Amino acid sequence: xxxxxxxxxxxxxxxFVVVGVTFLVFVVAQVVPSxxxxxxxxxxxxxxxxxxxxVTLNLDAPMPERFVRFxxxxxxxxxxxxxxxxxxxxxxxxxxxxxxxxxxxxxxxLALLIGIxxxxxxxxxxxxxxxxxxxxxxxxxxxxxxxxxxMLLQMVFASWLGLLPLSGRLSREISVSDxxxxxxxxxLIDALxxxxxxxxxxxxxxxxxxxxxxxxxxxxIAMRLTRSAMIEILSRRHITAARAMGLSERxxxxxxxxxxxxxxxxxxxxLSFAFALTGSVLVEIIFAxxxxxxYVSESILSKDFPVIAACTLVVTVCYVLxxxxxxxxxxxxxxxxxxx
Amino acid sequence: MILLEIKALSVTxxxxxxxxxxxxxxxxxxxxxxxxxxxGESGCGKTMTGMAxxxxxxKGAQVAAEVFRFDGMDLATQAAYLRGKRIALIxxxxxxxxxxxxxxxxxxxxxxxxxxxxxxxxxxxxxxxxLAATGLADPVELLNRYPHQLSGGMQQRVVIAQALxxxxxxLIADEPTTALDVTVGAQVLALLRKLVSERGLTVLMITHDxxxxxxxxxxxxxxxxxxxxxxxxxxxxxxxxHHPFSAALLAALPDAVPRGHKLAAIEGxxxxxxxxxxxxxxxxxxxxxxxxxxxxPPPVRGNSDHRWACHLDKGAR
Ligand SMILES: Nc1ncnc2c1ncn2[C@@H]1O[C@H](COP(=O)(O)OP(=O)(O)OP(=O)(O)O)[C@@H](O)[C@H]1O
Ligand SMILES: [Mg+2]
Numbered sequence: 286x287x288x289x290x291x292x293x294x295x296x297x298x299x300x301f302v303v304v305g306v307t308f309l310v311f312v313v314a315q316v317v318p319s320x321x322x323x324x325x326x327x328x329x330x331x332x333x334x335x336x337x338x339x340v341t342l343n344l345d346a347p348m349p350e351r352f353v354r355f356x357x358x359x360x361x362x363x364x365x366x367x368x369x370x371x372x373x374x375x376x377x378x379x380x381x382x383x384x385x386x387x388x389x390x391x392x393x394x395l396a397l398l399i400g401i402x403x404x405x406x407x408x409x410x411x412x413x414x415x416x417x418x419x420x421x422x423x424x425x426x427x428x429x430x431x432x433x434x435x436m437l438l439q440m441v442f443a444s445w446l447g448l449l450p451l452s453g454r455l456s457r458e459i460s461v462s463d464x465x466x467x468x469x470x471x472x473l474i475d476a477l478x479x480x481x482x483x484x485x486x487x488x489x490x491x492x493x494x495x496x497x498x499x500x501x502x503x504x505x506i507a508m509r510l511t512r513s514a515m516i517e518i519l520s521r522r523h524i525t526a527a528r529a530m531g532l533s534e535r536x537x538x539x540x541x542x543x544x545x546x547x548x549x550x551x552x553x554x555x556l557s558f559a560f561a562l563t564g565s566v567l568v569e570i571i572f573a574x575x576x577x578x579x580y581v582s583e584s585i586l587s588k589d590f591p592v593i594a595a596c597t598l599v600v601t602v603c604y605v606l607x608x609x610x611x612x613x614x615x616x617x618x619x620x621x622x623x624x625x
Numbered sequence: 626m627i628l629l630e631i632k633a634l635s636v637t638x639x640x641x642x643x644x645x646x647x648x649x650x651x652x653x654x655x656x657x658x659x660x661x662x663x664x665g666e667s668g669c670g671k672t673m674t675g676m677a678x679x680x681x682x683x684k685g686a687q688v689a690a691e692v693f694r695f696d697g698m699d700l701a702t703q704a705a706y707l708r709g710k711r712i713a714l715i716x717x718x719x720x721x722x723x724x725x726x727x728x729x730x731x732x733x734x735x736x737x738x739x740x741x742x743x744x745x746x747x748x749x750x751x752x753x754x755x756l757a758a759t760g761l762a763d764p765v766e767l768l769n770r771y772p773h774q775l776s777g778g779m780q781q782r783v784v785i786a787q788a789l790x791x792x793x794x795x796l797i798a799d800e801p802t803t804a805l806d807v808t809v810g811a812q813v814l815a816l817l818r819k820l821v822s823e824r825g826l827t828v829l830m831i832t833h834d835x836x837x838x839x840x841x842x843x844x845x846x847x848x849x850x851x852x853x854x855x856x857x858x859x860x861x862x863x864x865x866x867h868h869p870f871s872a873a874l875l876a877a878l879p880d881a882v883p884r885g886h887k888l889a890a891i892e893g894x895x896x897x898x899x900x901x902x903x904x905x906x907x908x909x910x911x912x913x914x915x916x917x918x919x920x921x922p923p924p925v926r927g928n929s930d931h932r933w934a935c936h937l938d939k940g941a942r
Contacts, residue, residue, distance in 0.1 A: 526722040530735075541724050
């Protein structure tokens with residue numbers, strides 16, 4: 286019961302965040318010192334062309350009306366047309382968003398699966414070589430610049446060992462000569478839908494290096510957070526009590542202590558997921574990954590405001606949803622969360 | 626039959642500023658089926674003695690003993706094996722002893738599946754039965770609750786049910802009633818007494834409260850500064866304590882003092898665990914201290930049923 290009320294409360298709060306960001310995006314559009322009509326009208330427009338664009342874009346209507354129109358069209362998935370390319374933004378997003386989400390979700394899973402067990406192992410054998418190696422690894426993962434780590438991975442796993450592909454989302458043989466039917470835009474899922482296991486594996490191999498690169502930072506921090514939280518929890522009385530009842534060390538670590546200790550790491554990894562949505566420009570460039578980060582940065586450079594607005598809102602919604610998922614996970618892991 | 630036999634148990638923590646002697650020399654002999662009290666002031670090494678039996682001392686602790694036997698097995702090597710199988714712990718603060726993020730059912734089941742190979746449904750039935758055996762009403766509903774939704778008395782009953790779930794026959798109860806109301810504490814003691822006679826358990830009852838010894842213990846050992854100073858039948862120690870420290874503990878009980886009189890708290894403090902003790906540890910605080918006491922270790926007097934370590938040949942008073 287507490288849980289249901291808690292989720293409802295969080296959901297309402299999230300809705301407010303989305304509306305607030307929509308408003309902010311709209312306001313920013315009003316103060317940006319470039320004229321959207323001039324941009325829309327194309328290169329070297331005449332005054333007449335600009336005026337025509339102003340009418341098409343409905344820029345003369347009163348502000349409140351324009352905000353409502355703006356919000357309604359955003360909500361219905363109609364993000365308008367890119368000033369620059371004149372393409373439908375929803376169409377572009379349909380390609381870039383799944384690519385980015387696939388990468389962000391996969392790297393978040395990697396960060397969870399590497400960072401948290403490493404933190405547990407280090408805390409369980411505090412002061413041992415495992416602990417020292419883990420700590421060193423986490424410092425490296427956090428401190429190493431993304432581009433350097435990416436290139437290091439490419440050099441070792443693609444160039445030297447030849448185990449994994451250098452870049453791209455699929456091998457050329459597949460993407461050019463026998464492309465995957467577009468269903469969700471997630472290659473892993475589309476390959477399964479199409480019943481093509483070798484394409485699934487190909488997509489997976491392409492995912493590993495960029496995902497590892499993106500996972501390094503959150504995994505490193507999650508490892509530190511898990512380690513220190515675990516050390517604190519392992520000194521608690523209920524852990525001694527569990528040992529006195531003869532419970533195995535594994536069950537104590539993962540079944541009892543981690544549940545109390547995993548909160549900060551989960552929060553951190555959730556935040557880094559949101560960051561990965563648009564903050565992964567470098568990774569997308571290095572691994573030739575056609576994602577949202579590149580799309581946004583290009584539109585920023587060309588002041589393509591509708592694209593910026595659409596991306597901002599999409600990312601906000603993803604972020605808010607992710608936060609809901611994390612809050613829910615926290616509340617299920619630790620029942621006291623729902624009470625506060 | 627003697628279940629637990631300990632002679633000259635010591636627990637030492639080497640530190641930069643010298644060795645901390647948490648336990649200096651403790652002797653215990655506990656008959657199967659008995660409730661044996663271990664009584665002493667705060668910091669005298671009661672908990673550390675219990676933890677040594679479980680093999681759960683903090684890191685860095687050094688344990689030594691002349692005899693350290695449980696049911697014919699050497700505790701020095703077998704403690705980890707016996708823990709949870711034959712020996713279980715009921716600790717002081719039940720709120721802290723239960724994991725706050727796991728349901729009661731899950732915590733019971735974790736213990737059960739560690740010790741039994743039964744399908745889940747059968748284990749759940751056992752959990753319900755054990756919770757009911759500790760006097761908890763509505764045990765089925767309780768399985769889905771979290772510790773913070775229970776009162777202290779209920780939490781302690783859950784901890785006792787967990788200890789029973791291990792299948793252990795020797796329970797270390799470390800001040801099981803200190804965190805509870807007096808009436809609730811009395812109920813928990815009565816429950817333990819009942820379980821001991823029904824299930825043939827043996828209990829080491831750690832306490833700083835002579836009332837607890839009086840209420841449930843068959844025999845008791847009095848600890849002072851990590852040393853056993855008196856051991857005997859609970860009734861004999863309560864009726865006629867022979868060691869001056871035991872007498873002082875008894876005199877400190879509220880109802881031992883007539884109304885309106887000042888409570889006879891024991892003057893002075895327990896020696897620091899880093900301090901070396903040459904004579905009798907209690908000498909500086911002893912009301913009947915003799916000239917020999919501070920420098921000469923006291924002789925052990927009495928018989929095998931009731932003995933104490935004191936220079937006074939007639940005992941206290
Ligand atoms: N990890 C440790 N390192 C050094 N000394 C310790 C450590 N743990 C406990 N001690 C010392 O051991 C001594 C005995 O502690 P113990 O907890 O057994 O006392 P106790 O009789 O149970 O007291 P209380 O009634 O307060 O529970 C104390 O003086 C304490 O300072
Ligand atoms: Mg204690």
